Amino acid sequence: MASNFASQASEFRPLLRVRNLYKRYERGGVWNRAPVAAVREVAFEISAGKTLALVGASGSGKSTVARCVTRLEPPDAGEIWFDGTEIARSRSRELLPYRASMQIIFQDAASSMNPRFSAAEVIEEPLRIHGRRRSQERNAALMKKVALSPDWLKRRAMDFSGGQRQRLAIARALALRPKLLVLDEALSGLDLSTQAQIANLLLDLQAAHSLSYLLISHDLSLVARMADVVAVMAEGRIVEYGTTQQIIHDAQHSETKKLLAAARAAELKLAFSAGGSR
Numbered sequence: 001m002a003s004n005f006a007s008q009a010s011e012f013r014p015l016l017r018v019r020n021l022y023k024r025y026e027r028g029g030v031w032n033r034a035p036v037a038a039v040r041e042v043a044f045e046i047s048a049g050k051t052l053a054l055v056g057a058s059g060s061g062k063s064t065v066a067r068c069v070t071r072l073e074p075p076d077a078g079e080i081w082f083d084g085t086e087i088a089r090s091r092s093r094e095l096l097p098y099r100a101s102m103q104i105i106f107q108d109a110a111s112s113m114n115p116r117f118s119a120a121e122v123i124e125e126p127l128r129i130h131g132r133r134r135s136q137e138r139n140a141a142l143m144k145k146v147a148l149s150p151d152w153l154k155r156r157a158m159d160f161s162g163g164q165r166q167r168l169a170i171a172r173a174l175a176l177r178p179k180l181l182v183l184d185e186a187l188s189g190l191d192l193s194t195q196a197q198i199a200n201l202l203l204d205l206q207a208a209h210s211l212s213y214l215l216i217s218h219d220l221s222l223v224a225r226m227a228d229v230v231a232v233m234a235e236g237r238i239v240e241y242g243t244t245q246q247i248i249h250d251a252q253h254s255e256t257k258k259l260l261a262a263a264r265a266a267e268l269k270l271a272f273s274a275g276g277s278r
Contacts (some may be wrong), residue, residue: 006010013084014045015179015212016069021078023064038064040236042078046229048179049206051213053223053244055109055259056233062216065233069214070104071095081181100130103173107185113157119143120153121171130176142171146201159240163194170201199226220263224248232256 021042024035039061046052054062066075069080071087080088082098090098095252103126106112113122123142124134140150146167152160160168166186173181183202187195199222205211217223223230223244230247232240232255240253 017081019079019092049210050228053215053227054231060233061236100176102180103178105186106181108171146171181213182214
C-alpha cells in the first residue's frame, strides 16, 4: 500500500520546481564594483511531458534562470527541485546523474560543438563523459530521430547548415535519454521555415518520449505554438504567469502586452512581405 501512495505522489509531483531563485553579478569598474540582481524571487514548476515558456525582452534574466536551473551557474539563493531532489546546493559530483536527465540546447549550436568533431563524435561526447555505452547503431537511430541522414555521421559538424546543426544538437541531447530539455533561444536564430520544422520535431519528440521543456524565448508566436504555461519576466522577476491561452488572450502586465504587440507586428510584416512577392 505504501508503494502505491509513493507512486501516486511521484505521478503528481512536478518534474522541475523552482522556488525563490536569486542570482546576482558584480558589475562596475575595479574600484566601484557593486552587486546587481539578475534574477529575483523567481518561482515556477514544470510537469512531466509539459512545456513552460519563460519569455521576456533581452536582459530580463530568462537565460540566467536557464543557467541556474541546469547548474551551469550556482544560484545565490532559492531552491531547485528536480525529480524530487533539491539540487541548488549540490556539488559537481552529486550533480552528475541530474545532468544526464537535464540537457540544454543553445541558440548557437556551433559554439557548443568541437569544430573538429564529426556528427558521430558530437553525439557520443555526452555518452563518453557519463561512461555510457556507444554504438554506431545508436548514433544512426538518433540521426533518424531528428530527421538527419545516418550517412552523414562521418561529416564534420561545421559542414552542416544552421538548421541541421540544431537537429544534431537535439540528437546529442537525446543520447542520454533526458527527462527535461532546456531550450535557450534554441530556435530564434533560424529562418521561419526551419524554425517551424524544428518546432514540429520537438513537439513530436515530446509526445513520443513524454519530455518536459523549459522554453526560453522572446517570441510569443513560437510560444503560442509550443507552450502549455507561460511565465513573463522583466528586470529579473516573473511579472505574469498563466496558461498560454490566458497570456495570449488576456494579458494583464504591460511587459506582456509589449511582447504581444511585437509578435503581432512581426506577423503583419511577414504577411505583407508574402503578399508583395506574389
